Amino acid sequence: MSGAATPAVATLAIAFAIGGAFGWLLERAGLGSARLLVGQFYFANLTVFKVLFSALVTAMLGAFWLDRAGLLDLGGVYVPETFAAPQALGGLLFGGGLLLAGLCPGTACVAAATGRSDGLAVMAGLVLGILAFNLAFDWLDQVYASTPLGTLTLPDLLHLPAGVVVALVAVMAVVMFVAAGRAMGRRRA
Amino acid sequence: MIGLRRMLGLAAMVLGGAAAASEMTGPDWTTAVALAERIQAGQPTQVFDLRSRAAFQRFHVASAVPATLADLLDLSSPRSASIVLYGDSRARVTQAWALLRIRGYRHVASLRQGLYEWIARVYEPALPVDATSAERAEFDRLAALSRYFGGQPRLDVPRAAVPGGYWTAGGGLGSRPSVETALLVAAIRRRGC
Secondary structure (H helix, E strand, C coil), X not given: CCCCHXXXXXXXXXXXXXXXXXXXXXXXXXXXXXXXHHHHHCCCCCHHHHHHHHHHHHHHHHHHHHHHCCCCCHHHXXXXXXXXXXXXXXXXXXXXXXXXXXXXXXXXXXXXXXXXXXXXXXXXXXXXXXXXXXXXXXXXXHHHCCCEEECCCHHHHHCCCHHHHHHHHHHHXXXXXXXXXXXXXXXXX | CXXXXXXHHHHHHHHHHHHHHHCCCCCEEECHHHHHHHHHCXXXXXXXXXXXXXXXXXXXXXCEEECCHHHHHCCCCCCCCEEEEECCCHHHHHXXXXXXXXXXXXXXXXXXXXXHXXXXXXXXXXXXXXXXXXXXXXXXXXXXXXXXXXXXXXXEECHHHCCCCCCCCCCCCCCCCCHHHHHHHHCCCCCCC
């Protein structure tokens, strides 16, 4: 194995380990169930919100403090550029597909891995969609690259220091978790 | 006995609050215009660029020298020296600031919005096409500074294309530097200092 290949292999190994852990946690949280995911849309079950928002807050606080400690350079973390129109269109398509299938790509993998037939069907649709998108990319290219807004972050948009935005999101998350917990409690009562 | 969920919520609140508080501490700020005026006036100021050598060679603040934390550890300037730091990592700038302060340097500051601010305010100031009289007066002052440092003041720039920051009422929203600036800034971390 060449020296240059080692970091790539290590990176892939780390990505595989993180992906595996993410899938296992999703499964343990019950997110392989389409019934549970769709419950989010009807406010019947807020597990998806709580699990994913917990992940977001944990990652945000971890990344912020690792950067502050000099262990992670956030400047080296790629932030995808915003393309307003195609991403809005993609969001609508994604939301429609999620509501229809009851699974998103990650949870579809989890559902498929646990042998659920709906998960396998969604994965098949996902692969076909990727194939169709790439075959049609020459025609979609104009839309794909339209309305570019560059790299946007909440601190840039709100004109606030990153630490203040982190604090606001953390407070918002805790308030939302409490509200979601109470709403679920009332529903069960 | 406090439950696990409450403990996690409390931890998130504490870490979030500390994140906001951390913005209040750390290096003292100086602005690009204040730094440029100091250099122009001949006031001795040491400027250290904490980015990579390649980034430094591509573009840097006038009179800046590249430096690593190890270089600063061996710095032998008088403790009363006026020092300005900038880089592409807030963590590195904070570490450098703390290192110099621990070593007894009393006048250490960082550039408030880093190299981006230097380019937007000093190297390539922009006059909006619909500028107010106050903005024109400010631009005249900045254009003179820019020419002193070999920069290129830009006239009649659409307001939406004027690089934004703490110095503009609308901040950075929707602002775009010129192509040349964009190429330079592309290599600079946006939220660093």
